[in-house]
Amino acid sequence: MTEFHYHRDPDGIVTVTMDMTGQSANTMNARFLPAMQDTLARLGAEKGLAGVVFASAKKTFFAGGDLKDMLAVKTVTEAYFDRTQAIKATFRALEKLPVPVVAAISGAALGGGYELCLACNRRIVADHPRAVVGMPEVTLGLLPGGGGVVRLTALLGLEKALPFLLDGPQVQPRDALAAGLVDQVVATADDLIPAAKAWILANPEAHIQPWDAPGFSHPGGTQIRDQVAAASERIYQKTRGLMPAPEKILEIAAASLTMPFDAALTLETRGFMALMTTPEAKAAITTFFLGMQAVRSGKLRPEGDPWQARSSAVIGAGMMGAGIAHAHAQRGLATWLKDTDTARAEAGKAHAVALCDKAIARGRMDAAGKAALLGLITPSAGDAPPGSVDLIVEAVFEDIDLKERVIASTWPMLTEGGIYGTNTSTLPISVLAEAAPDPSRVIGLHFFSPIDRMKVVEIVVGKATGPDTLRRAYDYVRQIGYLPIVVNDSRGFFTSRVFATYLDEGCRLLIDGMAPDQIERAAWLAGMPAGPLAVFDEVSLILGQKVRQTHAALDARLGEASGFGLENTATRQVTDAMIATGRGGRHYGGGFYDYHGDGTKTLWPGLARFAEGEGVTMEAAKERLIYRQAVETLRCLDEGVLRSEVEANLGGILAIGFPPHTGGPLQFIRGIGLDTFATRARDLATRHGDRFAVTDSAFDRLRQTGDTT
Known part of the structure; x- marks a missing residue:
């Protein structure tokens, strides 16, 4: 035996x-x-x-x-x-x-x-x-x-x-x-x-088991x-x-x-x-078991000795920076939380206080645990002592000039061999790294909001990023208990590119004459966590507009046309007009929805003005919302932005909200069948435009990738 x-x-x-x-x-x-x-x-x-x-x-x-x-x-x-x-x-x-x-x-x-x-x-x-x-x-x-x-x-x-x-x-x-x-x-x-x-x-x-006992x-x-x-x-x-x-x-x-x-x-x-x-079982086993196992076991980790940050600094105490500081402190990582003045930094630490109080109310923390966690966050308007932190995460506003100034001015806080992470969602790491004395030690660390619930980080490798920096960044993300998804540098990387297509297709359905409530319903029935119009309000229409303006300015500065977001024409048509009327999203009082004093919301009646078409069926809308994201994911794989199928699927579900039952965007394509998907994508491109077009090389790349688990 x-x-x-x-x-x-x-x-x-x-x-x-x-x-x-x-x-x-x-x-x-x-x-x-x-x-x-x-x-x-x-x-x-x-x-x-x-x-x-x-x-x-x-x-x-x-x-x-x-x-x-x-x-x-x-x-x-x-x-x-x-x-x-x-x-x-x-x-x-x-x-x-x-x-x-x-x-x-x-x-x-x-x-x-x-x-x-x-x-x-x-x-x-x-x-x-x-x-x-x-x-x-x-x-x-x-x-x-x-x-x-x-x-x-x-x-x-x-x-x-x-x-x-x-x-x-x-x-x-x-x-x-x-x-x-x-x-x-x-x-x-x-x-x-x-x-x-x-x-x-x-x-x-x-x-005798209960169910075998007489009279059970x-x-x-x-x-x-x-x-x-x-x-x-x-x-x-x-x-x-x-x-x-x-x-x-x-x-x-x-x-x-x-x-x-x-x-x-x-x-x-x-x-x-x-x-x-069933396709659902195959997808779940492939992604949630084998895929997650591959990431957690270190199969996708860069080779080299393990590394652990002993101290850190977070620059910017807004929603993102405060959330990152809390994530650090939860795992015992001391964090210097810096903002332009002490009041802002203290407000960032107050976010951790609120999260601790919520955990105490749920029985997941006691007063001693709260005190210990808060003791690891030091709010300040100044820099930490020179050479005192192993890791810096810059989390200021998505403005390239501001980020470059912050990177240059806060760099001296790093220890020798420390790494500098920038929490940008779209800006090229390769450009931002040029502001650092040593670009090889700069890497993208893209967190997602709300940070305390979105336990995934998109690690973005710039052209100059060194292998040791990638390895340390990977270990840092695991150190704080988050799932690392590694991608290569590009405008918008992977997650922001695909996420933007979801929002844009929602706007396109609006223009095509689909009722706003039916757009949201189609997304829900397709398996998305929330409708594109509701999500757009949460991330803010104004933020989306500023990101587009930032990239236009960056194109002019670099003398190049990146093409980032150029296919998202419906977004520009709808949201620019809404912003002009004072509707910038939930934070600004209203956007696609009106928000009421009792906490409820209703779709803005003025959305009817954008309808130009005669409507879209529910099945067609569900298909377009999902295919649009899958097509963009496949493009990211073809362009070398994505390193692996596993990371595409896990990142798609955990960071973007791609329907979990599919196993992720690339597993969705595999579940349908590559040839079947290609035929349908070509048909959608013929009917609706090049935003659904995929090159043959993209499918060849997917065939070559195989099962990376």
């Missing part, structure tokens, strides 16, 4: 320690089933068996199914169905052993790992933050296929089980105990097996019409009908209440098979 270690003690208790060879975590791969079958056969042959403990030799308890194997499945075969049923049969045999079985959970037990725990009579977990339990399959477009839907519903009842099945949280030990997901929490991993054995010896008859009834009963209706409504509001997994989970959980247990398990398997080959 090379996968599982088997040990019987003098009391007749067998400890099965899972330690699958050649991998860092135990997974439900091809070797798992025979290992389980062999273990059960050996347990069945034991004389005087008193109990069984399942433990792990890995850092995790059990990581669940092998998602790479699942991703490779193109068509569900009868053999795959039978294999899934066979795995379930081992869990069923485990819980029908005539002795108590305990799961000793030393690390994460997720997905199939937690389903194994559910097949045990008792679940004991170590009190460690990494020892989380849960079934996150729904986040991957799947459902728990190892009995998780049926068993958790039987254990907790439908109402209490649904949040864990439909949202897929990873639950900490104490919270898991309170929710009934585990039965006991012990102080350390070393306490697990002794506690498990003690319970077995004290409860020799506790081997589900907690909460089976009259669940109102619960199902409420859950269905919540699912639709969350997924807009774009993700089939939550609906399938609800269907099976509800059905399991009135079915024989084993029949419900088979129904669950059929549901799992139905989801496994």
Whole structure:
């Protein structure tokens, strides 16, 4: 038994320690089933068996199914169905052993790992933050296929089980105990097996699962019409009908209440098979599991020794600078927060105070934690001492002349080897770096608002940026707990270019005669977090106009025509006219929307003046809003702005809001099929203009990129 270690003690208790060879975590791969079958056969042959403990030799308890194997499945075969049923049969045999079985959970037990725990009579977990339990399959477009839907519903009842099945949280030990997901929490991993054995010896008859006991009834009963209706409504509001997994989970959980247990398990398997080959599951596994794993594991990190900033300075204490300072302090990074006067700097620190107070109100921080965090932020109107900070993040207004002056004047604060980051959303890093004594130590660090919720940073590499600077910037972003997406320099980089196309297409639909509320509805139905008109109001029409003016001035200064935003003609036509009438966005009192004293908003009736066409169908509008962004992403890949498909997809979803169910803009293209997408993009370009045009080389580049995970 090379996968599982088997040990019987003098009391007749067998400890099965899972330690699958050649991998860092135990997974439900091809070797798992025979290992389980062999273990059960050996347990069945034991004389005087008193109990069984399942433990792990890995850092995790059990990581669940092998998602790479699942991703490779193109068509569900009868053999795959039978294999899934066979795995379930081992869990069923485990819980029908005539002795108590305990799961000793030393690390994460997720997905199939937690389903194994559910097949045990008792679940004991170590009190460690990494020892989380849960079934996150729904986040991957799947459902728990190892009995998780049926068993958790039987254990907790439908109402209490649904949040864990439909949202897929990873639950900490104490919270898991309170929710009934585990039965006991012990102080350390070393306490697990002794506690498990003690319970077995004290409860020799506790081997019958609740659902196998005579007269069993589900907690909460089976009259669940109102619960199902409420859950269905919540699912639709969350997924807009774009993700089939939550609906399938609800269907099976509800059905399991009135079915024989084993029949419900088979129904669950059929549901799992139905989801496994869907585009949504393929997209989620590719992006949210394999893609995120590639970034977090350091696969995309530049080579070199690890680096950590010990001190920092943020220049500009406005909304962005204040948010960055708070993000630093949250991770223990001391920050000098500078603005033009002390009052402005203090106001920036007050933003951190407000966020701390909010965290305290939610039970996520105490007074001591607040004091410690605020103690790391030093507001000032002056510079930090020369050579005292490892990292500077400039976060002043998007004005190239101002940024150049700030970079030059604040540079002396840097330590030797320190790096200088500029939080610009569109301005070329290669030009800004020329203001620094050493351009090789300048890099773009594009944060997104609101910073406390948007946990991603677009790292922009200028022409002169050195490899050590990139490596240190990458490590810094991970140091503060954010996801790094690395791109090469260009006007607007990746995220701002694509984001601008979304706003522009919303304006174009308005000109084409689509009712404003239907434009917003089309975006919502397509999977975007908010409509383009509402988003434009939040970022401000005036800011967009100033950015265009800045780039026009930069073109004149450099003697070049960058072409940045030139296709966004609808934006200029609509927003310039609105600004001229005093409508600059929410911050300015109104834009596409009117904002009322009671906190509500309504679309501005004056938008009707921009309609020139006869309208656009809902399906056509949804397609245009999504294709426009996908086309621009593909252009960024073709031009070498994007380094990888993984970063394009994660950045598209996390920074721009591209519909998550697609797996990101390039995965969206792959899901449709490259040739099919190319044909449709050409048709859209013929109908609506070159903003939908894509060169053949772009598709060739995507074919060459392949699966970078």
